[in-house]
Amino acid sequence: MGTMTLYHGEPNGPSLTVLAALYETGLDADLVAIDLSIGERHGKAPLGVESAMSIEGEGPVLEVNGEAMADSVFLAQYLDERAGGAGLQPKEPFAHWEMMMWCRYIIERVAPAAAYLGNRTHGTARLKTLDDTAFEALTGAIASEDLKQRWIEVRCGDFDEAKVADSATKISEAVDKLEARLADGRDWLMGDFSIADLESYAWLAGMVSVLSSAFNEAENTAAWMERVKTRPSVAAALARARSDDPTSAWAPGPEINRWG
Amino acid sequence: MTGKVALYHWEPNANSGKPMLALAEKGVAYESHYTDLLSFDQHKPDYLKMNPNGTIPVMKHGDRVLTESTAIMEYVNEAFEGAALMPEDVQDRWRIRWWMKFMDQWLGPSFSMLGWSMFVGPSVRQKDPAELDAAIERIPLPERRIAWRKAISGNFSEAEMAESKRRVALGVAMLEKELGRHEYVASDQYSLADINWFNSTYSLPLGQPDLAGKDKTPNIMRWLRQVYHRPAVQETWTKGRTDLASRYRLVMEEID
Secondary structure, three states: OOOEEEEEOOOOHHHHHHHHHHHHHOOOOEEEEOOHHHOOHHHHEOOOHHHHOOOOOOOOEEEEOOEEEOOHHHHHHHHHHHOOOOOOOOOOHHHHHHHHHHHHHHHHHHHHHHHHHHHHHHHHHHHOOOOHHHHHHHHHOOOOHHHHHHHHHHHHOOOOHHHHHHHHHHHHHHHHHHHHHHOOOOOEOEEEOOHHHHHHHHHHOOHHHHOHHHHOOOHHHHHHHHHHHHOHHHHHHHOOOOOOOHHHOOOOOOOOOOOO | OOOOEEEEEOOOOHHHHHHHHHHHHHOOOOEEEEOOHHHOHHHOHHHHHHOOOOOOOEEEEOOEEEEOHHHHHHHHHHHOOOOOOOOOOHHHHHHHHHHHHHHHHHHHHHHHHHHHHHHHHHHHOOOOHHHHHHHHHOOOOHHHHHHHHHHHHOOOOHHHHHHHHHHHHHHHHHHHHHHHHOOEOOEOOOOHHHHHHHHHHOOHHHHOOOOOOOOOOHHHHHHHHHHHOOHHHHHHHOOOOOOHHHHHHHHHHHHO
């Protein structure tokens, strides 16, 4: 099936999902750590149409058979299926539909909000370390016009207050949804552990410090986050961090939905 | 799982067309509930009881209620016997999912913005303003309320429209290139990705002649012809009620 090379950033957001999914499957891949927060994906990783135009934004790239693959949920599915079914997706069609709906909610509503707030808190300061020439070289290498625009907004610190408020609401709603989902005492969101746990945790872990108010009194969520964090695959992914706090590593992510 | 299949759908077009075509390809008979988008059927109390988000389509399978057109298609492919609409190859499966997401979340909304400003907005504007206002107030998702208001008043900003046009032109160019790389969208076999893309692109040669046509996009035209002739497509298109259905014929007269 071809050897795999995974170009990943700090274990946060989509890089965390894919690294942990890889460890869940036990498959072999060459791991190449790059700094997504200063745009090293554009230059140090191979990019094809799907990775250059990925609407996930700055996620990891998995190279297999000369093809540069992107989008964390689909990469996790790929790894699970390549391993012949590593238990990351329910087999029963309706349960599978529920997992995909949950993941869709995370990538469409929660991830854009988390990326907006995460970049506002951490990304702008990080990009000040690039001078104008270096930043222009970076944006000049980005094929997707709308992704390029998001980089420029982060570097300028140009965050719309209405979007900030809406993003905070989206994160609070996600925590409420987790609380409700976990209220019956289940360990994992879909019953059995799945990609839904990885993707939800990966985007929300960094929100605890950015928007702590959303997590007040969210006991089920706190306990679930601890379970995910200490799961061997996730712990192994987090151990690959090169910084003290990988939850502060952010790069432009998916855009906020243009019209609902 | 056994049980009756019922589908709540609008025209065999965009999101409604996806489960309609997937079910037809699998040979699954279903009870058809035509849900008129232009009369806001999807925001009426009985419909909202079934799908609180007020989006079309909805599929019922026995007691199960499913929403989101691409996710419904994946369910249909997994839950029913019949032709496989996803290949076995795991890398093809990844690519198919990628192209469907790209349509659903990046390109599709731009197609919708153009389509709504040209078709849905003008069609709905004929209705009584008070009735329209009440209908919009019943829309559960705030983002959708804003979109409907803009569509009805023709109020998409110039910047929004320009960005949608940019995306549509880029998406068409990407599709043309992809269909030079593969026989079908994202793989060499007919799959859910083709159903997904076909539903939003079948009328391109008619609606966007400056972007797609015999000379400009030969790969797209080849692919449209292949998909158009599938029995499932022919059968499904007879379920259309608006003049969207007659547009199919015009497109195909052009490419056959």
